[in-house]
Amino acid sequence: MKRKFLLIGFITLFMLVLAACGGEKESEQDPSLDKDESRETAQTKQELTEENGTRTIEYLGESYTVPEKVERIVVTGAMEAMEDMVVLDVHPVGAIAVGGKFPELYASVTDKAESIGEKIKPNFEKIVELAPDVILGSTKFPEEVHGKLEKIAPTILVSHISTDWENNLNLLAELTGKQADAEKILSTYKADIEAAKATLIEKLKGQKVAAIRMRGGQAYVYPKEVFFNPVLYGELGLEVPNEVSKAKSQEAISVEQLADMNPDYVFIQFSADENADAPNALEDFKKNPIVQNITAFKNDQVFVNVVDPLMEGGPAYSRIKFLESVQQYLLK
Structure with a gap:
């Protein structure tokens, strides 16, 4: 009889241990990962x-x-x-x-x-x-x-x-x-930059080139180290507009400020995903009377989405593709 009670007690204890382990495992598998990983x-x-x-x-x-x-x-x-x-x-x-x-x-x-x-x-x-x-x-x-x-x-x-x-x-x-592969990509890109730089600096001497991004229906410019600006101003050595030099981060630019800059060439990036609440913003922007008097717009030297509008601007892929477009449109 004593052996029987011992056996029952052992089984009961074993079941309690299993239940405790099961509870512990369930709590550890919180998908939010606020607790320890599973x-x-x-x-x-x-x-x-x-x-x-x-x-x-x-x-x-x-x-x-x-x-x-x-x-x-x-x-x-x-x-x-x-x-x-x-x-x-x-x-x-x-x-x-x-x-x-x-x-x-x-x-x-x-x-x-x-x-x-x-x-x-x-x-x-x-x-x-x-x-x-x-x-x-x-x-x-x-x-x-x-x-x-x-x-x-x-x-x-x-x-x-x-x-x-x-x-x-x-x-x-x-x-x-x-x-x-990375070494080859970098060496090829740098050689292409040097080849383009020699031609573009001479052709665009005294002229301004600007890169603009439209988000939420608003036009923005970036510091010279951000977006596609490092390619234009850092690597190709083009003149840096004052409005770009003064920018501390992504900064909205009004049509009046853009008119003061008066760029000769403008690259615009416009993504439908980034302008879902203002799908006609780009067309409205181009139709603005002040914008129409800017040199780039008067001379039809405005280029929209020459690369995929979701490109970040800084990475190697952005730079390679943007450089190809700069050569295509600015060396006409």
Whole structure:
């Protein structure tokens, strides 16, 4: 009889332990990742690390420990990284959607990717499901988002500053073993810049070239180190308009201010996604009597969307495509 009671007690204790373990596992698998990552995800990461080993890479003065072999990359927030993937032919397993779909701009590399949410709204649960080796986020992310991503996989915040474009390209190349490809892309681009510079500086001496982006129905200019300006003013050496020199960030420019600048050539980027509430803004802008008296508009030297309007301007892909367009339109 005593043995029977002992057996019943043992079974009861065993069932309580199982119930406690089950409750613990349920709480750990919170998709919001506000708590510790799930036991299953942690175990998977540990197994992959033990199998593949790790290595340390340097990026913008910081050290990052990543798997020896990086095959599964998720990109969230970092549009710059998406452009670098296009030029290096790197195919992520998870990528940014815009308006619920992948932009045509990235079509060549999103053939095997799944959406992990919008640009500034990552779907953490989906990212966990994809089990990435590395996550490429954005330096625009708040610390809270960065912390959640770090719980899933090694996370590198890719710089959104245009002057870091070479570092960004080399980062992706080092992660994926495509250093030779990156070196070739950079050397070719720099040679093309020098060839174009020699001709353009002479032809456009004393003339002004401006790049404008329309968002929410408003025209904006950027500092000389941002958008396509580094190509125009930094690499090609064209004259920097005062309105651009004074800009501290993305700054709205009125038609009167643009008239004061009076550029001889204007490149305008207009995306329907960025002007959903003002779809006719560009046409209304061009019809404005003040705008029609600006030299570029009078001489029909205004070029709209010479590259995909979603291009960031700073990354290698933006620079390569924009340089091609500058040569096409300014060397007529």
